[in-house]
Amino acid sequence: MKNRNIKEIYSLPSEVKFCKKCVISNQRPRIKFDNEGICSACRFSEYKNSSIDWIKREKELKKLCDENRKDNSQYDVIVPGSGGKDSNYVAHLLKHQYGMNPLIITWSPHIYTDIGRKNLTSMIDSGFDNVLVTPDGSIHRKMTKAAFVEMGDPFQPFIFGQYSAPFRYALFYDIKIVFYGEDGEVEYGGSMDFADRPSLKFNDFTKHRFSGVYPKSFENYNISSNELSKYGLNEDELAKLKSRKIEQHFFSYYKKWIPQENFYYASENTGFEVNPERTEGTFTKYASLDDKLDGFHYYLSYIKFGIGRSTSDAAHEIRDGNITREEGVELVRKFDGEFPKKYFKEFLDYCDIDESFFYEVIDSWRNKNLWDFKDNNWKLKYKI
Ligand SMILES: [Zn+2]
Structure with missing residues (x-):
């Protein structure tokens, strides 16, 4: 090798x-x-x-919600999430504090843990609509092996799916905002140039997310281009995302991101439980x-x-x-x-x-x- x-x-x-x-x-x-x-x-x-004026940021969040809220009980925001503490925190606040009607999109784990499955159910039971997107297991296995060998990370197919599925549903329900939790590029170390960005505009996220993400070598794993395309967005979908101005927003821009606080909040409000070990x-x-x-x-x-x-x-x-x-x-x-x-x-x-x-x-x-x-x-x- x-x-x-x-x-x-x-x-x-x-x-x-x-x-x-x-x-x-x-x-x-x-x-x-x-x-x-x-x-x-x-x-x-x-x-x-x-240095961040969090009161001002919250006003921006309210404005964003006001602009996107649908008053006919239709979904108006997508929250990608698994039933974990962070997405539960985001979805619950959007619903109960900002009057939104979120739809939570879950891209299924490779193999659920018992606690993961339980937390997903608790999240739904606490008052959310959820779509669980489960990719074809035979393809997901091939993709995982290919990513492990060729990209040095078996988790890449999950990451691709987790980024494409929510946008696909945003198109389907005509929703303008997809709310992710934290902006990893600033919270965990990237460039301070991004410190004040609330969202990724279409052009920013397409270039590094959906194009050329798969090494050519994936073809050696009996994965057809049709199968690969399920993990990304196709040209037609990308064009629609652009014309409808669908954006990816970061909750961490609007509210100070403190994972431990998210944990307390999710435990109290959405039945989130930790691993016993x-x-x-x-x-x-x-x-x-x-x-x-x-x-x-x-x-x-x-x-x-x-x-x-x-x-x-x-x-x-x-x-x-x-x-x-x-x-x-x-x-x-x-x-x-x-x-x-x-x-x-x-x-x-x-x-x-x-x-x-x-x-x-x-x-x-x-x-x-x-x-x-x-x-x-x-x-x-x-x-x-
Ligand atoms: Zn440091």
Whole structure:
């Protein structure tokens, strides 16, 4: 299997640095570090806690809702969501505080966990209409295997579907706004240029989301272009999205985004429950619980960037003031890169691969700038 040059593919810096405020490293794609050694996500966090006029932003939200509210009890906003804490928080606020009539679109996980299924049901029972879009399982398996091998992330087909399905339903119901939770490009580290963007206009999200997302090599997995097209939007749909001015908005622009608060809110109002046990690879129990395969998405991030699930979680918790940096460092050392063994067999069966092939793929995506092979084991060269 061919070795990937991760540093080149993702334009990563050669010298590894860790942020002085949180625990993230400069190996996260697109993150920026300033002269003081602080990452762009931490700078954004300071900005949102001190410089944003949240009262003004809320007025903008009210205006947006007023402009889009339909008074005939038809759906007027799409919220993509799985029954998780964040989308429940967004949908519930839109409905009960801003008088909207949201339709929640769920792109099905690869394999539901019990808690994920339960949370979806609780969310519906708490007063929401929901469409569960479940892709053809035989294609989804091929797509997942292809994405694992060719893109180094088995979760990509899910991500594609999660972005295309809500827009398809926006077209179907003639809804102008699709409300996502947070803008990951600012909350988790991208460019501060995006710090004040409420939405993505059609032209911004089409170019990197729906065009050329699949490597040519997917054709080697017996996936036809017809099958692929279900995971993206076709030309006709894209043209309609543009002419009807359908936009993707970020709730985190209008209301300060605090995941722990979302959790309390969702528990109280939508019956959201946490995992009874700690999620593998991290210390949390409340994030990303629905899919038995998502541990492999985070594990691949650890292999490619040296950034596991615990690093990402600890970085948010530090920025939100829930833990200190020292506590965060401890949690990273303890849990980062823990192998997702609980659902390993299910992952292998799902992709129809064996264990040795799995490790061949893992090693092809291992960032050789970050990993050393010593004493018969791969070890990270740089640790926080
Ligand atoms: Zn930071």
